[in-house]
Amino acid sequence: MNCKHLKECGSCTLFMPYDEQVKLKLDLVSENFGEFYDGGFEFFTSNSTHYRTRAEFGIWHDNDKISYTMNHAHGGKLCIDECLKVSDKIFTIMPKLLSKISENDNLKQKLFGVEFLQSSSEVLITLLYHKKLDESYLNDIRNLADALEVKILARSRKVKILSDELDLKDELNINGKKFELKLSETAFTQPNKAINEKMISWAGECVCDSDDLLELYCGHGNFTIPLSFKFNRVLATEISKSSIANAKQNCQINGVSNTKFLRMSADELMSAFNKEREFNRLKDIDIFDYNFTHVLVDPPRAGLSKSVIEFIKNYENIIYISCCMDSLKRDLKHLNKTHKVLKFGVFDQFANTHHVECGVLLKRF
Incomplete structure (x- = not known):
């Protein structure tokens, strides 16, 4: 990247041709996760410049x-x-x-x-x-x-x-099908749109023999909306009130009728499933009526709590999207006791940096 601030600006940390960056990151992922996975790592490349929206x-x-x-x-x-x-x-x-x-x-x-x-709008x-x-x-x-x-x-x-009324909408193209997502000004959005679309497509390829999906940390429906068409029913949770409001609107915009959203933290939902306490937010939803064949988690950098790990270990298929290799490695040490890694995707969300995002498909023994 021919940037006048290269090596001074702390934002970029890799100063090599892009093909060398790819090799470096693949080696890094292989070194960290070789103990969990002996297959080929799929690497999804990015533009090296002008990729952040x-x-x-x-x-x-x-x-x-x-x-x-x-x-x-x-x-x-x-x-x-x-x-x-x-x-x-x-x-x-x-x-x-x-x-x-x-x-x-x-x-x-x-x-x-x-x-x-x-956004696209x-x-x-x-x-x-x-x-x-x-x-x-x-x-x-x-x-x-x-x-x-x-x-x-x-x-x-x-x-x-x-300055004026906001109409933030993003358009995602997933395997030739377009989805429109409404955003609020405070919504978390993936900064690299092209890689985001590749992550969603990859997650969709992880789905087979499906019935219902449980999704934790769903945001405004970035994964939820495109994946909903692969399941009979979807139950998705998110702690942000504005994100849940956007997610519900996004269902209407895209003709999704099989999805329920809960404004709950992942740990609160674990308490509900364990019957440790009752939640008024669940009065109209029978969470025990679902047949979850797949669980999708896209946690913050801290990764999954112990209660979430213990809960999702009960389900056959886990799709784990991670923005932090350290917390992913820690969590896989626990999940590896009950599940085998079948697919591993590496997504170059931030070219010219050491950062990578990962997608892991785990299947219960």
């Missing part, structure tokens, strides 16, 4: 000048004027945004961060402030949004001001 930058003030910042590779902050990892559209907007804000003291003052989110830019915002900022925000042809959200503590 979600990105965050700090803002540095030097008298009247402002700059984007990233963490410096050797500590502190590094001022940058471009990032080759962001999508083409965000890349084009970045200098224009900085120029427009520099001309407006009202928008420039106390600005400390900028977040970009590109529009680009949302979130401006983060260390000052109290009020409606007097609305005209400036609207003018900025109109000039850049984007939506602008200005945020300070307990306050947010939006």
Whole structure:
């Protein structure tokens, strides 16, 4: 990657041709997971530049000048004027945004961060402030949004001001079938859309002899909606209220009628299945009426809790999507006692870094 900030910016940590990065990551995965899997690791490649549709930058003030910042590779902050990892559209907007804000003291003052989110419908830019915002900022925000042809959200503590009505929708193409997903401005989205589509397709290929699916950490339905067509029924859980609301809307948008969503943590659901306590949220759902042939888990970096591991070990097929090799390796040490790894996918979500995401299909002995 021919980036002027390479080796200074801490965001990128691999400085080699992309084919060498692939080999390095395959070797790393093989070294860490060879004890669990003796088959071939499927590697799903990414574009090496302009692949991120979600990105965050700090803002540095030097008298009247402002700059984007990233963490410096050797500590502190590094001022940058471009990032080759962001999508083409965000890349084009970045200098224009900085120029427009520099001309407006009202928008420039106390600005400390900028977040970009590109969906298939529009680009949302979130401006983060260390000052109290009020409606007097609305005209400036609207003018900025109109000039850049984007939506602008200005945020300070307990306050947010939006330039116009948001209509964030993403379109996924999974094996030639298109799905439309509605998002909220705070929704977690996979930053590499092309790799996200490959992960969903891979997970779908793990499904056979299916009846019902249990999904934990479902978010706004990223995996849920496309996979729902492979099952009789789906029960999916997520702790975020806004994500559950979006997930229910996404079912309606895509004609999904076989899926129930629960706003519960994974551990709360374990308590319900173990009959340790009753939940009012389950009054209209008989969780014991399902025949779960597959369990899909996509946990945060911390991985799975002990209670979740002990619970999912009872089911024949486990599809584990992981963003952290360390927690995946720890959890596989437990799951390997009852299940065999049949497939292992490696997804290059973040090219030019050491990070990889993994997908594992486990089948009970």
